[in-house]
Amino acid sequence: MSTATLNVDPQEIDKFSQLAHKWxxxxxxxxxxxxxxxxxxxxIDRIAGLADQCVIDVGCGGGILSEGMARRGATVTGIDLAEKSLKVARLHLLESGQKVDYHCIAVEQMAEEAAGQFDSVVCMEMLEHVPDPASVVRSCAALAKPDGxxxxxxxxxxxxSYLKAVLAAEYVLGLLPRGTHDYGRFLKPSELSRMARDAGLQIVQLQGMDYQPFGQRYQLTDDVSVNYLLACRKA
Incomplete structure (x- = not known):
């Protein structure tokens, strides 16, 4: 896959590359x-189980989620297009002692090379950073085994979500650097669910994540108005 056809925003890669040492x-x-x-x-663990599972983390960044899944017994592959983030992820394995197989490769190319090879495919906090999220969804579906x-x-x-995830998180509370998110790339659950179904996935569960500023903690919730998780299963 040529650079010209990669489903990537160079500004997003540059943004995360500049912060890579802080992962x-x-x-x-x-x-x-x-x-x-x-x-x-x-x-993820409650729905799919991680122990002894073959899992791929799409858009793994510095490996925070990848290492967490490995720690729970999964065999984990992590892919990303930010080389600096992957370098940090690989270095951290020396400190943590975990095993993760990291690759700098687009999910679309990975889907061509490793279709149907993973028990679970995980793509967290990435779709809002790419030009064509539907392409990522299709590729994630292709990577999953039948019933994965x-x-x-x-x-x-x-x-x-604009008020909480952009104005509050980036400008008032300072939870994220200003400019982290482009509101125009946010996806309604109905839009993401349609992409998933079009890719041959069945919706299993929709769950919200909410930040409590006074307790300074996150919690899972039924409220999907801001952050949300979507679990699917390949038909």
Whole structure:
């Protein structure tokens, strides 16, 4: 797959590359990812089970979720297009002692090379950063084995999510650097569900994630107005 046809926004890659050295600092710009990681892991583990499963983390970044899944007994492959993030992810394995197989490759190309090879495919906090999210959804579906699970998480698109995920998180509370998110790329659950069904996936569960500013913690909730997780199964 040529660079010209990659489903990637160079500005997004550059943005995360500049922050790559901070991936494993739990008090850095990546603090929200560290905070929600136990929730994401529990959601995946409860539905699909991670022990002894072959899992791929699409858009793995510095490996926070990848290592968490490996720690729970999964055999994990992580893919991303940000080389600097992957370098940090590989270096952190020396410290953690976990095993993750990292590759700098587009999910579309990975789907061509490893179709139907994974028990679970995980794509968290990535869809809102790519030009063509439907292409990512199709590729994730292709990577899953028959009856395998596919997990997504992203941000809803509505006035509440703009208020909380952009204005509050980036400009008021400072949870994320300004400009982290492009509101126009947020996806409504109905839109993502349609992409998933078009890719041959069955919807299993829709779950929200909410931030409580006074307790400074995240929790799983039935409210999907801002952050949400979508679990699917390949037909």
């Amino acid at each position: 494993w600092d739990p008090n850095s710009e990546f603090k929200p990812l560290h905070d929600i990681n136990p929730l994401r892991l529990d959601f 699970y596919v997990f997504f998480s992203t941000l809803n698109r509505n006035p509440v």
